[in-house]
Amino acid sequence: xxxxxxxxxxxxxxxxxxxxxxxxxAASGLMLPxxxxxxxxxxxxNAETVEDALLALLGEAEVVEDSAVSFKVGTPPSxxxxxxxxxxxxxxxxxxxxxxxxxVEKNPFxxxxxxxxxxxxxxxxxxxxxxxxxxxxxxxxxxxxxLYKTSRFVEVDIGGCG
Amino acid sequence: MGLPSRDRLRAKLKKGDTTVRVLLSxxxxxxRAKNESEELISAEFIQDIRxxxxxxxxxxxKCGTATARNPYFSFQLAGGELGDKILVxxxxxxxxxxxxxxxxx
Numbered sequence: 001x002x003x004x005x006x007x008x009x010x011x012x013x014x015x016x017x018x019x020x021x022x023x024x025x026a027a028s029g030l031m032l033p034x035x036x037x038x039x040x041x042x043x044x045x046n047a048e049t050v051e052d053a054l055l056a057l058l059g060e061a062e063v064v065e066d067s068a069v070s071f072k073v074g075t076p077p078s079x080x081x082x083x084x085x086x087x088x089x090x091x092x093x094x095x096x097x098x099x100x101x102x103x104v105e106k107n108p109f110x111x112x113x114x115x116x117x118x119x120x121x122x123x124x125x126x127x128x129x130x131x132x133x134x135x136x137x138x139x140x141x142x143x144x145x146x147l148y149k150t151s152r153f154v155e156v157d158i159g160g161c162g
Numbered sequence: 163m164g165l166p167s168r169d170r171l172r173a174k175l176k177k178g179d180t181t182v183r184v185l186l187s188x189x190x191x192x193x194r195a196k197n198e199s200e201e202l203i204s205a206e207f208i209q210d211i212r213x214x215x216x217x218x219x220x221x222x223x224k225c226g227t228a229t230a231r232n233p234y235f236s237f238q239l240a241g242g243e244l245g246d247k248i249l250v251x252x253x254x255x256x257x258x259x260x261x262x263x264x265x266x267x
Contacts, residue, residue: 040209040255045226085230104228108194112228120220122179122238128230130192
């Protein structure tokens, strides 16, 4: 008799668990597109100066010019034939990096990209960006409440933001 | 839409860490360029890229218009094992979406 009741309890529990999991999965699946769009930080990406973009994206914090961040732009470094796709590479010895922002000073909208990292992600991070004209390219890393800033000047032959 | 996705995703195990490379196929129009008849091409660019490893969300990349055409990204993941599932999804400003997944090799 006891066995029988236990058996029933098992199956009821099982049913309840799978139902709630299903509901969760369905909810997350349906929510995703809106959530993704809603979370795009419009203020930072539409800011027209580096300072505004940084303030909107990373908040106020102490800015340190630091050698713990190494940052490469262009191949060979500091020069790009085609501004429409300039390779960049960010490397750092810092731990607990929360966010990385990459900005191009002379672009109409300086903020090029923003990364949110978890502890599972390690650098270097590589990508390609567009650069309109000769400009400073800035990488800012936020780690443990501080901002680490590094910049490189890049010469561009053909502007890439047309 | 309906065309087969031309996005590429590679994940490789190297010295105990996973190297992930993503190449998405997207025009990334900034909204400022003009076509042959001098009309502005309206903005169309990827805004949000998310990456999962085995159901854990590990990385979010937010892009502005200054990301190059056919965006390329490469990064490392600490640890990892052969056969780990890597999943990447993206959304652009018009709501177009893409999803691509692979196994670590």
